[in-house]
Amino acid sequence: GAVVSQHPSRVICKSGTSVKIECRSLDFQATTMFWYRQFPKQSLMLMATSNEGSKATYEQGVEKDKFLINHASLTLSTLTVTSAHPEDSSFYICSARQPTVHTEAFFGQGTRLTVV
Amino acid sequence: QKEVEQDPGPLSVPEGAIVSLNCTYSNSAFQYFMWYRQYSRKGPELLMYTYSSGNKEDGRFTAQVDKSSKYISLFIRDSQPSDSATYLCAMSPTGNQFYFGTGTSLTVIP
Secondary structure, eight states, X not given: OOOEEEEOSEEEEOTTXXXXXXXXXXXXXXXXXXXXXXXXXXXXXXXXXXXTTSOOEEOTTXXXXXXXXXXXXTTEEEEEEOSOOGGGOEEEEEEEEOXXXXXXXXXXXXXXXXXX | OOSEEEOOOOEEEETTOXXXXXXXXXXXXXXXXXXXXXOTTSOOEEEEEEESSEEEEETXXXXXXXXXXXXXXXXXXXXXXXXXXXXXXXXESSSSSOEEOOOEXXXXXX
């Protein structure tokens, strides 16, 4: 199947700093990428939908100024957590969808963010 | 009421057992149904995908969708310790926005 690479897999940062997470589709062009957040023993919560070349669509309750999403190319989307706080500590996962197989989304490995 | 309900478990079975995982949903517009497997600290990987009602089989895995009851199932035959993971159901009305269950934690005991 298609490969989606997410980097870094784990990051620890100090409170108040910003962290950038990258999501790359390695063998296909992804016009749409999704960013999720997952708390322990809870479901994936969709944060935003990222479309190449346009502004991301954020879900209700997600602060767009805090979670900056950039989808500058067909193979790369980035999520920047700005001025991170301990409550932002979570597992962040991206997924990408092949344009011709719109129902099959492939997930990255996830990023474990810990804000201390 | 959540869009998708899934028993979080944990579920523990002996090796070789048949495992039944289930999800219920409330939105009758859902047409696309998926099962993902997620190992600890990893992203989910797609196991099965079904459109509308019916059954689909892939090796030891069988997915069933009953739209009249708003109920989907994943069966794992001859379960193996390597099947130990969290299983997430997901569904979508159009294939654009996905709604996930909370996941069921499964442990297969050798």
